[in-house]
Amino acid sequence: MIRVLVVEDEPLIAEAHAAFTARIEGFEVMSVAHTAQQAMATLRTVPVDLILLDLNLPDMNGLELARALRSAGIGTDVLVVTSARDLAAVRSAVSLGVTHYLLKPFTFATFREKLLGYARYRSQLLGAGQAPAQHEIDRAFAALRGSSPDSLPKGLDQKTLDLVLAVLRTDLGPAGLSAAEVGARMGASRVTARRYLEHLAETGQVVRSPRYGGPGRPEVEYRRV
Amino acid sequence: MIRVLVVEDEPLIAEAHAAFTARIEGFEVMSVAHTAQQAMATLRTVPVDLILLDLNLPDMNGLELARALRSAGIGTDVLVVTSARDLAAVRSAVSLGVTHYLLKPFTFATFREKLLGYARYRSQLLGAGQAPAQHEIDRAFAALRGSSPDSLPKGLDQKTLDLVLAVLRTDLGPAGLSAAEVGARMGASRVTARRYLEHLAETGQVVRSPRYGGPGRPEVEYRRV
DNA sequence: CACCCTTGCGTTCATTCTGTTCACCGGCGT
DNA sequence: ACGCCGGTGAACAGAATGAACGCAAGGGTG
Structure with a gap:
């Protein structure tokens, strides 16, 4: 089970993300935080593997929160979920090690694809043993970021x-x-x-x-x- | 041109990495650092897009250096080059946003592939405009982590x-x-x-x-x- | 206003290539 | 000798395109 923390200020949206996550096999929602402060506090007490992070938080930008986590030596993986179509934000997010960057609004299929990609990365790395070879590392990286079949309707290429x-x-x-x-x-x-x-x-x-x-x-x- | 900083304690190896990098079109080596301290100092004065980072440094672990950079708000991209086949290190590296994790020793072809993958990621993101769409972000992520042609996949001769x-x-x-x-x-x-x-x-x-x-x-x- | 003329729309369906599966074949190690 | 594994191509289901066609929606004319 991959333990998930949802960080999103808007209560309704947070509920929706949590519900989406719960519908995906292998994932469980541990908690929901509405501010960066809450998120930090939660992380100190609840074990979490993956954070669904909204960038637009009332007390702090989501990227700041991610940076603070890294500074504190917390390596929990992060998936950014935001409506900010901002090139600089994408690049910052990548450099902070987010696993994916998902633009709102999204369909359940898209959301599921990103989470499953992360699950693949995780299982490949865990299955690789303690001393992974280059090709095993490569496969894990590829699974993490691999192509997303943003399934077009039939008949379209x-x-x-x-x-x-x-x-x-x-x-x-x-x-x-x-x-x-x-x-x-x-x-x-x-x-x-x-x-x-x-x-x-x-x-x-x-x-x-x-x-x-x-x-x-x-x-x-x-x-x- | 993508500006590169090579961080590697062993002078001979550092030279080799710099030479390899210089041979690849679109990349130029700005400087070489042999310690984490030197690297930090260099970054303050020289503009750098990508760091080739050895994990085994005399004064600090490479991952610590990466974490320090993130804490300082420096989003420069990092490619880890190391002989440490360590699962935990790989996961930490991913969470710190390294673009690739390359095990020594490697062939020039492998090295080149990783750098070209990074170049593709970069150009796709820059070409996407200021407000990238989801599929453009996906393509950039895929380019970043996509391929590893060193060993041919099964079924190919x-x-x-x-x-x-x-x-x-x-x-x-x-x-x-x-x-x-x-x-x-x-x-x-x-x-x-x-x-x-x-x-x-x-x-x-x-x-x-x-x-x-x-x-x-x-x-x-x-x-x- | 009623009618015709013009032109492009929207749809259907034959056509051609794609992508995948599965049986085969040759070599290699046991 | 035998089974196994890696590489190949024949066959197949179906996916994407464009030619053809009837109809829709305007303007022009009496």
């Missing part, structure tokens, strides 16, 4: 999706692009481009709006948000 | 791998080759060619991209980088 996004990014003006235009620029058909654009629209990464003007049915144009 | 590489090298134009084409040119089946091409893709020696066109499912073409 990650590489093609990347291409569509690349085309949308290189688009300059405020005007969007129609499905036919995107298809032409990426070397695929309108049908294919449309499939991916509709997916992006449903997941909120792109907006659709009609483009009137000439004769005939209006075109639909897609624009990044 | 060095001779066959050489053949695949030879075929890819003789390919002239900017267009890549599909798995079926590579298989035909090397006198093997598509399945076998694909196995090796996928391995090369995972280790970053080859890139995959979809090739659209006629009706039917798109081909994936492989191209050397």
